[in-house]
Amino acid sequence: MPANRRIWGNIAYLLPKTPKTRPWNLFCFTGGKLDYSRIATDAFGNALANNIGYSIGSSIAAGQQQAALDAARGLAIQAYGNNGLDGVGGDRPITSNTSNSAGFGSYGGGGYGSYGSGGTREYDFNDPNQDDFAASYRRQVERDIMGGADYDDDRYSGDGESDRLRISTSGAIARNALQDDLTAANNRISDLKQRLATARAEATGRAFNADVAASPAYNSLADAFPASGGSFLSSPEPFSVNAMMGQGTSFYDENGTLNINVITSSGSATEMGVFASSTPQPMSGSDALDVARQVGIDYYRDAQERAVQSGSFVGYVGAGLAGTVNRAAFFTASGLRDLAVNPSNGFIGAGKSVVNFGPELANAAVGGMKTVLDGYTQVAELLGVKAGTFDGFRATQGAQIDPLFAYSNDGQQLVSIGANVFGGGALAKYGNRYGFSIDDVGNNSAFGQHGAVGFRVGEIDPVSGQVRVSNQATFGNAISNQYRETFFAANPELKGRVVVHHAVEQQVLDRFPGVVTEAEIHSLENLRGIPLQINSDVHLSKIRVEMNRFYASFESRGAVPTKADLLQKATEIDAKYGIQFKPPVGGN
Amino acid sequence: MNYYLVEPEVAGGWGKNTVFTRIAGKPTVVHKLHYHFEGWLGDELLESTPCFIVTERLAKEIEQAKLTGITFGDVEITASEQFNELYPNRELPNFLWLKIDGVHHIHDFGMTSDLGLAVSETALQLLKKIGISNASLVKAI
Numbered sequence: 001m002p003a004n005r006r007i008w009g010n011i012a013y014l015l016p017k018t019p020k021t022r023p024w025n026l027f028c029f030t031g032g033k034l035d036y037s038r039i040a041t042d043a044f045g046n047a048l049a050n051n052i053g054y055s056i057g058s059s060i061a062a063g064q065q066q067a068a069l070d071a072a073r074g075l076a077i078q079a080y081g082n083n084g085l086d087g088v089g090g091d092r093p094i095t096s097n098t099s100n101s102a103g104f105g106s107y108g109g110g111g112y113g114s115y116g117s118g119g120t121r122e123y124d125f126n127d128p129n130q131d132d133f134a135a136s137y138r139r140q141v142e143r144d145i146m147g148g149a150d151y152d153d154d155r156y157s158g159d160g161e162s163d164r165l166r167i168s169t170s171g172a173i174a175r176n177a178l179q180d181d182l183t184a185a186n187n188r189i190s191d192l193k194q195r196l197a198t199a200r201a202e203a204t205g206r207a208f209n210a211d212v213a214a215s216p217a218y219n220s221l222a223d224a225f226p227a228s229g230g231s232f233l234s235s236p237e238p239f240s241v242n243a244m245m246g247q248g249t250s251f252y253d254e255n256g257t258l259n260i261n262v263i264t265s266s267g268s269a270t271e272m273g274v275f276a277s278s279t280p281q282p283m284s285g286s287d288a289l290d291v292a293r294q295v296g297i298d299y300y301r302d303a304q305e306r307a308v309q310s311g312s313f314v315g316y317v318g319a320g321l322a323g324t325v326n327r328a329a330f331f332t333a334s335g336l337r338d339l340a341v342n343p344s345n346g347f348i349g350a351g352k353s354v355v356n357f358g359p360e361l362a363n364a365a366v367g368g369m370k371t372v373l374d375g376y377t378q379v380a381e382l383l384g385v386k387a388g389t390f391d392g393f394r395a396t397q398g399a400q401i402d403p404l405f406a407y408s409n410d411g412q413q414l415v416s417i418g419a420n421v422f423g424g425g426a427l428a429k430y431g432n433r434y435g436f437s438i439d440d441v442g443n444n445s446a447f448g449q450h451g452a453v454g455f456r457v458g459e460i461d462p463v464s465g466q467v468r469v470s471n472q473a474t475f476g477n478a479i480s481n482q483y484r485e486t487f488f489a490a491n492p493e494l495k496g497r498v499v500v501h502h503a504v505e506q507q508v509l510d511r512f513p514g515v516v517t518e519a520e521i522h523s524l525e526n527l528r529g530i531p532l533q534i535n536s537d538v539h540l541s542k543i544r545v546e547m548n549r550f551y552a553s554f555e556s557r558g559a560v561p562t563k564a565d566l567l568q569k570a571t572e573i574d575a576k577y578g579i580q581f582k583p584p585v586g587g588n
Numbered sequence: 589m590n591y592y593l594v595e596p597e598v599a600g601g602w603g604k605n606t607v608f609t610r611i612a613g614k615p616t617v618v619h620k621l622h623y624h625f626e627g628w629l630g631d632e633l634l635e636s637t638p639c640f641i642v643t644e645r646l647a648k649e650i651e652q653a654k655l656t657g658i659t660f661g662d663v664e665i666t667a668s669e670q671f672n673e674l675y676p677n678r679e680l681p682n683f684l685w686l687k688i689d690g691v692h693h694i695h696d697f698g699m700t701s702d703l704g705l706a707v708s709e710t711a712l713q714l715l716k717k718i719g720i721s722n723a724s725l726v727k728a729i
Contacts, residue, residue: 484669499670506668507601507624507636537627537674541722544598544626552637552703555616 473503473570473585475516475563476523483522490524491583498529498582499536503570505547512560526570529582539580543573590709591693593700595724596640597631600624603666615703621685622664625671628680629722633715638703644682646718655711657690657697692728 478486487500503526508516520526530536550569554561561569578585603622610616621639628634632643641663642650650658663685671678688705692698696711706728707715715723 499673501670505601507603510604510606511602537629540627540670540674541597541599541629544601545595545724548598548601548635548637549595555610555638556701556703558610558612558614558616560610 473567473574474525475504475520475567476525477517477519478522478524479519481518481522483527486522486524487527487529491529494529494582497533498531499540501528501530501540501543502526503528503573504566505544508566511551512554515560516563516566528574528578528585531580531582534580539577543577546573546576591698591706591728592709592712593726593728594633594705594707594712594715594720595726596633596635596705596720597629597722598636599628599631599634600626600668600671601636603664605664620664621661622666623683625665625667625680627671627674628678631720631722632718633686633720633723634683635705638699640686640688640705641683642686643718644684646715647684647686649714649718650686650711653710653714655696655708655714657688657695659687659689661685661687 480486483502484500488495491498502521504516504521506521509518509521530539547569550561574581574585600623603624605620605622606618607620608616608618616638618639621641623634623636623639623641632646634641647660651660661684663683665680665683667680686697688697688699690696690698692700692706696708698706700706712725
């Protein structure tokens, strides 16, 4: 029998099982004040454990769990040294005699999240002065171990309810709370679908309104948006989608009020409408910023609650992200502009940040955090992420890591900052309805690349369990034929870095007159950025060959494709090559 | 003799001055060709279905070799904004419209029913000598 037992993560599963006469040590790693990396670690841990792991935990073979947990434990030891952990090799595996879900739970969210700063407490149960099996003493030990943490012990209450022990490491409490929320949301969400569309627009729109009101610094937004040429400066009418896409997203009305209209393209998960007009005048004075920020914090918190009450996942995410950003003062004009042009950037950015947890955390953290993150990646692979996806990450140095998913613009990057804190909880709260998928598309790419992955966020199909996404190519209505200007107005950071290409080619206007309009051909929705650094001319040539075959299938029989035919072909091209476009389409 | 199906580089598409007739159930007939370049990897035989164009140099080689199944015509050439962006200093050579009127498996150049280009081994060797490195080649059955 081993002389010592190491306890990793949540100690609840082990305390009651200790034999009477065995001396044992408890090692409970509990963190101090949360820092950025710690919070993000918990966020990911929560997402992983509660969202994904919780839903599929029972399907994971015990052996896989064991392997993951053992690997994680080894990696953590690497990160923190022995730290009082002599004799690790002789230990009984942590997951022995526990169920799949229990084993996973002890490591998924709270467990990993609790590796933050370390700490050791020891108790010798051979001490005759200690009645080690008296319930009162066990509870005292646990309280002592947990220190000032919130501690909820229902095992000895005699209330007839199921015994349980809650230990408020940040991860464990979040996990328990979110698990409850998941159950509650699951019961309610089917009745709330109709209210979702209104609520998400309202919650997120108000968040944006509050954002504008919250800080005088946001006045710079107007300057950051593309000039509207004056035609909208005094317009009392809301911008249409196309006007927004074509000419910018903000204007001052005749009363000097900053107006922002934001609408994004529709899709099963990223559809989100934000209407923020007639916003209040910014505050002025030396204290305005602090006051306004507090107002913003209060507002966002309230907006989140409303969104949750109405079952709005997008609203919840939007309000939470905006609130996080507001608090952190990360809200730059550039980032907001990208969000305003296409709020789905925020959603995508949030999702990507979850997947980018490793690089981003490692770049922000120091020392052993990188090693702990390696453990996450191994667990993630066991949960379904394609094996080897994170090999590159694990092979890198902690402070020199590129994100797995590049952010397409400042909006995505901006939101990722907040999402590292917020995204895990949000995904966990609604994890039974929305999810993300990671596709290995690189090795099949016509570009001959290897290791590329596609990231998708969408609603989970209740039957298949797969994430449903809509990547159908669409047309908008451009108000100008200057398509390059249209594209770079929406993607200014790509200027000089991409060749602008029409998904449905311009020649369709001449080859099949009357099928589509110039406004549709030159609309932002039909424009793609081909990065210059990936031999754009070669890629464009491949696309032209494919389109030529498509035309030939009609020309050979004197037929004309419909608009739907053209969009379907564009969708196919996007699916094949879109991962390399800037911004990516058809897979992210 | 062996025949091959050639799928040439597609460097652009129809320009706005292309004149054609399209009758349902029959292949589209082009009367005047305007080829609008979007890019060019350098091949001297190019396609925009159902038409093919060749450089003046390749046209002379084909004539000298007395290959059958083709005639030459004029083509209007223009380049797009994208072309100039990709190749700011590139000048396009003169091109001619390679009109295919031969029969597959009989002439050196022929057209398949799905508007593909079929060439004899003799024609293929000439094309490869001049330069069609970005074309796809498949042996015809």
